[in-house]
Amino acid sequence: MNGKLQGKFAVVTGAGSGMGRAISARFAVEGATVAALDVNSEAAQETADIIESHGGQAISVRVDVSDAASVTRAAQLVTSRFERVDILANNAGVLDSYAPLLETSEELWDHVLNVDLKSLFLVTKALLPTMIDRGGGVVVNTSSIAGFVAGGGGIAYTSAKHGVIGFTKQLTADYGRKGIRANAICPGAVETEMTQSLFESGDAAVMESVRAVPAGRYAQPEEIANLALFLANDESAFVHGAAYLIDGGWTVR
Template identity: 45%
Template sequence: MTDKVVLVTGGGFSPDQVGSGLGMSMCVELAAEGAKVVVSDLSLERAEATVTRVKEAGGDAVAVAADVTDEDSVRAMVSAALDAYGRIDVLVNNAGVFGAYVPLLEIENGQWDRVMEVDLKGVFLATKATLPHMLERGNGVVINVSSASGVVASEVGAEYTTAKHGVIGLTKQIAYDYGHKGIRAVGIGPGVIKTAAFEGAEITSDFPFYDLTMQAPAGRYGEPHEIARAVCFLASDDASFIHGHTIPVDGGSPIR
């Protein structure tokens, strides 16, 4: 990854935010592999927190505030990345929100729209804004973060399951449309990850998806760095023959 430029959405860090830390771990690992990282987040403060971690580890990164649901904001994000480093070699569509953890009939319309806007439309908008620059150079990698919920139904809810299934389909379509033009589109499907909000906590039966996780082959929660290492591999030339697939990194939970 030496000198490659990677743009990561949802890359910010806040220790008290559930799910936070996955994007930060990606940014730190990518920088450790030699990449220059553009850390994008809805909160500039959270993005800057990740940049601090990257620089403390000796990496190179800049922070950008962006709303992946807003096309103008996404275009500005891409422009900021190009201004900072001159190109974008890899786009990691990591920004996402969770569902309401209720059955379909209990989901409010606004909640459905919010998850679809961030988790699916955000991937579409960021990819749409970045692709022209990759196509101009004749190469690039788009990595879309789906979920184990992208292949099975889950407690997170119908809106999240539907959006993450959509991310997997969109990944295939990007590969189909642009693979012959030098663009490699791949996905990653994380399982239940022990992110920053759970740091130091003892894993007990009241944790999210405890039974599902402990009955899976791995028998434990995943760690952020395990997802980050997979992202580094998919972003690298070592994965050059992987197109259109979403690689599960989920402890085997969906095979039950």
Template identity: 70%
Template sequence: MNERLSGRKVIVTGAGSGMGRAIARRFAAEGAAVAVLDLNAESAQETTALIATDGGTARAVAVDVSDARSVDAAVAESSQALGGVDTLVNNAGILDGYAPLLDTSEELWDRILGVDLKSLFLMTRATLPLMLESGAGTVINMSSIAGFVARGGGAAYTSAKHGVIGFTKQLSADYGRAGIRANAICPGAVETSMTRQILAEGDAAVIESINAVPAGRHAQPEEIANLALFLASEESAFVHGAAYVIDGGWTIV
């Protein structure tokens, strides 16, 4: 590795598994000190142990990203452990089982929007002052192809992921001149436990569209981590408010 993130202090949410774990490990391998945040404390510890085995620096922190008090406490702990925060990856997310509107309860709507959208507001609100104080920072938000098209999820998930892109653009517009870069990643099907859930819950048309992508396969979590690394590094210094689709061609067919 080239240590493109040497000296960086990074928070990654949902880092106990899947894409979040891959991002945390890649960032640590590139020289960053990483706070591994996850609702599942044991999973966060597992990611931290993997990073330590790789020779990296990490701290596991349990958090409910949909709860303001939990977020504020987790960011405070992370900042103290890392010596600050200059990069935030809002990766935590959950699925809605492809529920259409009339099958979406208020409880499900609130849960999906809380984890998949409100969490970005809470996490960024808690970390942004630390970035502004140092005059620079990077926020990477995990959206989805469901942020662009329908049938990538149900009513709640699709609404939340569209909201992630809007939030990212507004954040960039509001704070870009203050040294803050905000961008979004929009994956298609990635080989994770969530993908297996999609295949189990999605209807036949959704499953067919996933399996028919021009790339002929699902993405690996490490491929999403590669894009996140680019957006966190100085190589993307002129990239502001962008939403990068990485879907193997799903949305062009």
């Protein structure tokens, strides 16, 4: 049987671990050829190897999504290897350890905003022209519950993730009629390598917020990947500019 993304070409940033690896694998299972992008070249290659070991097709590309020159090089490599780009999943991100304003250095602020928000500007701008030229495509951006409410991160992370939702909506307004369909995923607590140390730190505020989730557990990366798949395929063809909470009920409180 053909998968839901059969014949599609997908680019996933932050593909070396966690949600990015799960999204890459899910896309590949459904028939997409995947470009796994990550700042950690070994992790990106491991994702590509996993996909190919299960019969899929993938390439790995090292990229610093916060650096314009690095993004340009990566985009050129992808477009030289792929016939086109049908799907872009902007997933790369970093945390700020729930740092409030007075504990946030300018260096931390810049790092989080550059990776979590500026990267969408750089990567999408680099790949959007080829998507439009080939008739359109899908952009799936990873935001967070911190894009809706306070308490899902610190001042830098929350600011960046609010920005991701704004970026997604404006991208829709500007390019929806040119065939670009953009939406955002907004996870709550997800059990990944990046969050493991935070959840295991024993910080009272962090642990209390997670314990209060109605679902009673963290999300698994594969559950986030399932939502990414829905937004990437034609089943969601009329979904434009939306921000989907997938948080186990965290934000109902």
